[in-house]
Amino acid sequence: MIQVNLSLYIHRLCLYNRSHTPGSCGGVKCVSDVFTELRKQEETGQLVQPVLFVLLVLLSVLLYFAVSLMDPGFILSDDTDLQFMLGVTEEQQDMIPPATKSLRQRRCGHCLLQQQPMRSKHCQTCQHCVRRYDHHCPWIENCVGERNHRWFVFYLAFQLLVLLWGLRIAWTGFTYVPIWHQWLRTNGVLTAVTMLLALLSLIVLLLLGSHLYLVSLNTTTWEFMSRHRISYLKHCGADENPFDRGTFQNLWGFFCIWGTVVWEQVYFKEGSDQV
Numbered sequence: 001m002i003q004v005n006l007s008l009y010i011h012r013l014c015l016y017n018r019s020h021t022p023g024s025c026g027g028v029k030c031v032s033d034v035f036t037e038l039r040k041q042e043e044t045g046q047l048v049q050p051v052l053f054v055l056l057v058l059l060s061v062l063l064y065f066a067v068s069l070m071d072p073g074f075i076l077s078d079d080t081d082l083q084f085m086l087g088v089t090e091e092q093q094d095m096i097p098p099a100t101k102s103l104r105q106r107r108c109g110h111c112l113l114q115q116q117p118m119r120s121k122h123c124q125t126c127q128h129c130v131r132r133y134d135h136h137c138p139w140i141e142n143c144v145g146e147r148n149h150r151w152f153v154f155y156l157a158f159q160l161l162v163l164l165w166g167l168r169i170a171w172t173g174f175t176y177v178p179i180w181h182q183w184l185r186t187n188g189v190l191t192a193v194t195m196l197l198a199l200l201s202l203i204v205l206l207l208l209g210s211h212l213y214l215v216s217l218n219t220t221t222w223e224f225m226s227r228h229r230i231s232y233l234k235h236c237g238a239d240e241n242p243f244d245r246g247t248f249q250n251l252w253g254f255f256c257i258w259g260t261v262v263w264e265q266v267y268f269k270e271g272s273d274q275v
Helices: 002-015 037-043 048-069 078-085 090-094 098-105 149-172 180-217 221-229 247-256 263-267
Strands: 121-123 128-130 135-137 142-144
Touching: 048 142, 048 149, 149 180, 149 247, 180 221, 180 247
Parallel strands: none
Antiparallel strands: 121 128, 135 142
């Protein structure tokens, strides 16, 4: 819920950074008298940007709840998962290098799944195996997997827009005062908020950039960090990724193709027919 509270606080700060009763600090405007650009537009009846900002904040909050409550790709039964293995023949299984024969029997000792689809992993927190597992995110209290990964990226993008817009709005609220202690008294709260927004913007930017980079390679955070321990990747070279179909194809498949990919077929270079 931290992201929700943060988004709503940014909205409140940027639109209502002025109390109804102006204060006075020895002839210098107090923080209660500070006008931001968005507040000025609201008071003069120019509502386009304030309305757009509110809608952007609401969209960010909705995306947060959508990613938090969405099924990330939990695997609940063996019957539905066996159908995804039908595209892999015994001849293809024989093509697997001896060091990775465990691919024949990828089982989950926690869920007791007899056939764990490729690229899935058991999450100790959610207590389920997740398709195309990326990571478990404590901020959304959910796993990021095949079904909600793109929405997680969208959420990061919209959250970054809210933070950057809030940063710009907060910047417009600063008041010039020649004496430093009066300036600090006037702009102290805005300074703290601006620094917080700048830090959060940097964090979200790095997260978004790293996810877009991994998506462009068609790999996940788990695979990127633990490829030396993953049965179907540890025999590959350092720069070899059996799921990489080129940057454009990877991005297109991630953002524009909906459905479950048979990763076993992609692994054996037979395409990625949708189910």
